[in-house]
Amino acid sequence: MNTLSVVFVASTVVAGFAFGLAMLWVTAxxxxxxxxxxxxxxxxxxxLGAPGGWPATVAETRSPGP
Amino acid sequence: MNSKxxxxxxxAAFSIMLVLGIPGFLDRLLYEHHHVAYGRIVPWxxxxxxxxxxxxxxxxxxxxSTLATVFNVERCRPLVGLSLxxxxxxxxxxxxxxxxxxxxxxxxxxxxxxxxxxxxxVWLGWLYSAFGLILVLKLALVLxxxxxxxxxxxxxxxxxxxxxxxxxxxxxxxxxxxxxxLLGAVGLIVALILPGCAGTLLxxxxxxxxxxxxxxxxxxxxxxxxSGASIVMxxxxxxxxxxxxxxxxxxxxxxxxxxxxxxxxxxLISEVLIARRGEIPSHVAVIETMTNGPFSWVFWIxxxxxGTVLPIGLILMPRPEGQAPRVSVAAIAxxxxxxxxxxxxxxxxxxxxxxxxxNFITNAKAPFEADPVYVPNWVEWNFLMFGIGLAGVGFLAAxxxxxxxxxxxxxxxxxAMKREQAAHGYAVLQEVAP
Numbered sequence: 323m324n325t326l327s328v329v330f331v332a333s334t335v336v337a338g339f340a341f342g343l344a345m346l347w348v349t350a351x352x353x354x355x356x357x358x359x360x361x362x363x364x365x366x367x368x369x370l371g372a373p374g375g376w377p378a379t380v381a382e383t384r385s386p387g388p
Numbered sequence: 389m390n391s392k393x394x395x396x397x398x399x400a401a402f403s404i405m406l407v408l409g410i411p412g413f414l415d416r417l418l419y420e421h422h423h424v425a426y427g428r429i430v431p432w433x434x435x436x437x438x439x440x441x442x443x444x445x446x447x448x449x450x451x452x453s454t455l456a457t458v459f460n461v462e463r464c465r466p467l468v469g470l471s472l473x474x475x476x477x478x479x480x481x482x483x484x485x486x487x488x489x490x491x492x493x494x495x496x497x498x499x500x501x502x503x504x505x506x507x508x509x510v511w512l513g514w515l516y517s518a519f520g521l522i523l524v525l526k527l528a529l530v531l532x533x534x535x536x537x538x539x540x541x542x543x544x545x546x547x548x549x550x551x552x553x554x555x556x557x558x559x560x561x562x563x564x565x566x567x568x569x570l571l572g573a574v575g576l577i578v579a580l581i582l583p584g585c586a587g588t589l590l591x592x593x594x595x596x597x598x599x600x601x602x603x604x605x606x607x608x609x610x611x612x613x614x615s616g617a618s619i620v621m622x623x624x625x626x627x628x629x630x631x632x633x634x635x636x637x638x639x640x641x642x643x644x645x646x647x648x649x650x651x652x653x654x655x656l657i658s659e660v661l662i663a664r665r666g667e668i669p670s671h672v673a674v675i676e677t678m679t680n681g682p683f684s685w686v687f688w689i690x691x692x693x694x695g696t697v698l699p700i701g702l703i704l705m706p707r708p709e710g711q712a713p714r715v716s717v718a719a720i721a722x723x724x725x726x727x728x729x730x731x732x733x734x735x736x737x738x739x740x741x742x743x744x745x746x747n748f749i750t751n752a753k754a755p756f757e758a759d760p761v762y763v764p765n766w767v768e769w770n771f772l773m774f775g776i777g778l779a780g781v782g783f784l785a786a787x788x789x790x791x792x793x794x795x796x797x798x799x800x801x802x803x804a805m806k807r808e809q810a811a812h813g814y815a816v817l818q819e820v821a822p
Binding site for chain 1: 451454455459460461462463464505506508511576577580581583584585587588591592602604605606608609610612613633636637640644647648651
């Protein structure tokens, strides 16, 4: 194997490395954003009650009607 | 140690495998390669497939740990110790299997001392050595505060030694975190190059058309992440106890497995279609052997059906809104993905070798005693059982003995995170609420 072929082989290894790094970076960003959205969802549910229900504070201020 | 009961039945199962596999181990030790089915036509048998599987698993598990230590995904931090231990045991197991395949294991270290720098195999030797060293250093850094805790509680000389003079100060924590991050970054580079290099080792063989592909280094990196994330997810569920957020992290890991499985599947389809389109006889013959040969069930049923399509379906199947994450289903999917990952290595390695690059070898059967059909015999299966049993027992023993996890670590971690982020959470809520 001459120097040029070593360079070619090394470049395929680098391709695998670059692809893996890019995929991992995207994965990490996705994990962060998913963690944040889960936290926000949990916080909203904790404060406003069950999903789909009226927030307690809004329900209390609604007019009882005629 | 850990709030989940220690999995004694699993330890018993691995111990039985270890004991049952002793005859195969002794046979390899005493009779070298005399009683194995691989040989001149198929020189790399199931032990090399096992080596590739465990090497990928090792790199992949380490990459999972870097999500927390390098990419700052804090929710993955409780899995760092587990990932590192998994990576270390898998690296040891890979070395065990590849050593068994060597004709002269006692000369194995020659690859480091008498190297040809132009050889991809030599690169692998150096990289595995560097990776092992990084793993030991990083695990020592992760564990030393816990050894210090044990030493403070009267843990003895070993705990004091392994604490390496750790003092619970803020400056010490900052130093350790920085060192972990640095080691994680160097390890990340090595762990990404390692599977790519293993793929390149096959890709440079021009006489083997299916191996001779520029996509191989990428395929191996993807396969490593699939197997690493799968094993950490399964072990995380089995060994650690956490709240909803921790379970959410494990489900997220399984989604990563699903996404990377889909990428791996797409690469496989691409390889097969290109081979079919090219119609080069030697290339098509390998694909035919894999998909229509006597062991096509390993490809269709184990690798594609159970190891790829079913896990992707189980993991990425949309669930009704408000339904709790299906951690157990995700774990089953990850276990299936692991089986598929092993079948993937077998299909990659064996069918290509059954069609010899030089045809006269098969035509001259008598002097070479060569058979192009390779089926692992009892010695190989038995030895494989021994190696897997040894890995399982070694991992569980280390998990039991090392201060790997504080009691309820994920739960403690979640509470700490909630306290830290309480102010931030309120601010986010202000933006969301009308």
